[in-house]
Amino acid sequence: MKRRMLFISLALVLVLTMLIPGTALAVKPQPFYAAGVITGIEDTVIGDNAFPAGESGRWRVVGRDITGQLSGDVSGSFVMTYKANVELATQAGNLQGNLVMDDASFKVNGKIQPLEIVPTPLGIDLPKLTITGHWNLDGKGPGNGDFEAWVIFVPDEYGHVVMIIASSFIMEGNW
Numbered sequence: 001m002k003r004r005m006l007f008i009s010l011a012l013v014l015v016l017t018m019l020i021p022g023t024a025l026a027v028k029p030q031p032f033y034a035a036g037v038i039t040g041i042e043d044t045v046i047g048d049n050a051f052p053a054g055e056s057g058r059w060r061v062v063g064r065d066i067t068g069q070l071s072g073d074v075s076g077s078f079v080m081t082y083k084a085n086v087e088l089a090t091q092a093g094n095l096q097g098n099l100v101m102d103d104a105s106f107k108v109n110g111k112i113q114p115l116e117i118v119p120t121p122l123g124i125d126l127p128k129l130t131i132t133g134h135w136n137l138d139g140k141g142p143g144n145g146d147f148e149a150w151v152i153f154v155p156d157e158y159g160h161v162v163m164i165i166a167s168s169f170i171m172e173g174n175w
Helices: 002-019
Strands: 031-041 050-052 058-072 076-087 093-100 105-112 116-119 125-137 144-155 161-174
Touching (some): 031 144, 058 161, 076 105, 093 125, 125 161
Antiparallel strands (some): 031 161, 050 058, 058 076, 105 125, 116 125, 125 144
């Protein structure tokens, strides 16, 4: 009698499992939010991580790092390593890369907006670099969303970042 009841119960569970859609059994993504600052942007060095993109007037940037801090649904230091194809004068172009923290890794792709010159409380106008894009959680299941980052910096005579004056990095989506 016990075996028969066990067999009927098992058969009923299997039938019900086939009737319920798989998506109903999956965990629903939760809202995701993290915000912070950019603390550093690696210099590009011609021949090292920046090369002319043929005769187009554009440049390929490979393996450039942006570092910073985030807090929220993920917290800690991050490194976003990316490659891009940009216009030399405006730095505008597309990027693809990875953002890595201790507890999470994200694939990122986006656009670098043309450099803007903005007034600052210091009384001088400085360049502002803005990056917008999309992220996908890498490795720990589904998760995706959008990000926006900007940085106002003091450049040297070659355009390299000498000092960051202000910055922001925000990630939103579902995880």
